[in-house]
Amino acid sequence: MADGKDSSRLQRELVKITDTPGPRVKALGKPTPRAGIPVSSGASPVNQNSGGEGIASPLTEMDYTTRLWYLPYNRYTTDGIFTFTVQDLASIDYTDAKGRVVQFKPANTQIPPP
């Protein structure tokens, strides 16, 4: 059984391991030929309140009404005839296997299609 000193040391080591950023990934490999969104746009930082552990799969959206949306904008059919009003996702909450809430916050990408 570890004494208090060992316990504190272990905790420091764990925190050091979990909080020290490793070599930062600048970008993922191409997920599909069309994907051009930087991976950092949807990255979730390590949850500081998770007691030092990572996210436990699976992530499940428990309540879609908690989603947040960016301001609406219009998209048009290719022929310009019909108009659709679109809202991009601003925030979505997932709950991991241990009941902890993980929040995704995509960047606002109101950009015209390529």
Next chain:
Amino acid sequence: MIINDYYLLPQPSRMLDCGQPWHGLCIGSQITYPDPLLPKAWPAQPDSGDCWVIQVPGAPGATAAVVDPRHNWYNYALLSGWWNRQLYGKQLPGGRLSYVYTNGVGHTYIVNLSGLAITGAGSNLFGGTVTLSSTQVSISPPAAINIPTQVAGAPPNTPNLTLDAARGIWDIVAINKTGSEVVLGFWPQTYAGSYPMEYSSGQACRGIARFVADATPFRTVPYTYVKLSLTEGTAELSMLKTAAESSVLDTNTVSVHQGSLLRAVYADSSCGWVIDTCPVGASCSDPLYDWVPTSSTSDTSVSSELLLGCFYESDGTLTWVSLAGTLARHQVNTAYGVDLACENPEDAQAGLDIVEDCEIALELKVGGAVKSSLTGTSSNTTTITGHIFTDESTSVSDPSATLVLDGVNLLPAEVFSIAGYANTDHINALLLIGAFLSSTRVHGVRYSNHAFGIALTGLIGAHPAYLGGIVNVLDGSRTAPLGFKDAPNHTADYPYVGYHATVQPMTQTISHGVSPACYV
């Protein structure tokens, strides 16, 4: 409608292309692609070859290369058909009285003219309410916009345009590419006040009404043309062509120097005979009347132009399609052997050659340029010889005729005459002028909004119809003559209903055949 290539990441997704990517020639409710293995079912075969382009300013067009050969993401849309006019394969709410108006992306509307009507005690007022329904896709779409009509140039709150005469039938005959202008055609309720005018999908009128006079069917193009101009808040009516302007008959007698053959012949007591007038101082018996040949010439002509319809060029210009006719008759009477003076009348020999030449030309014009034509000539010589008062004989020699439609000689044509041409009925002048070719009648045909032609009925023998080439008014081309067409698809009633033509308004490609077809 489909969405091209969307990602269903957990969230967010993105949409690249959205719209109606299935385009092509629709026959039998099926689009045929270059790859015959990839036919595409279409919800409903358009009920005519009428095909209108809608070009929305700012339309995004396709975003990415499309790998499915069946998908064509155009930056324009097509309205197809007539009585059940459709967009994306779905009938518009007002059918033939619907189209699309656009003032740019996000400002595009389905237009319904069902709220317009011919009114008034004289059935000569036209107006009402134009309804614009937004193409915003939503569970709570914007409310429809109802716009009262306003007569162009008239004081405010003048909703009804006064037509040139009583009218009972109207339809859309031309639409420009944004729907900001349409041309409406009007017909009377009856022809000549007694023959009910018919206009229905069942009769496959396609912008041409029909009536039956004395068991003979006639088809009539619009009498009156009106323009409707739209914005998102205004609907303005203005007169384009009155009946007097859309059908013009000009009877032009160039010169007539034709003597009567029936002359008064008096006995001259001195030596013989005099003609016409009893000599002064003579005592004349009652004159004898008989033919006495005299030389003379006669030139007469008649011309007519009848508007068949109109269309909008790609630059927005409104261009008219017409059938113009000219007929000319030239007669030369040459008398010889006439010397009655001091002749024993029984010995007097006389003769007369009557040479009659007729020419007919019926031309289908697009913007004034001839695109299809029917020409005919007829010539014959009548010779009358014999003794005065006795032994007269008549013979006709050298009859000849030609009848050429779009370069094809339709011989044997019958020798014809245009005597009695002076028909003052404007609207069917050309059809009736055609009747001078024996039983043949000439029709100006509107196959669809961008395809016109000339057709003959009752021409030769058992063939009830002969169809000339089809003129593609957008590029000015003309197909080869289609030739004789037989019943049951082609009858004297509808010589060309059994044949169809459609033009893709953007590529200007024409397709024609015996099956109903339309680009979608």
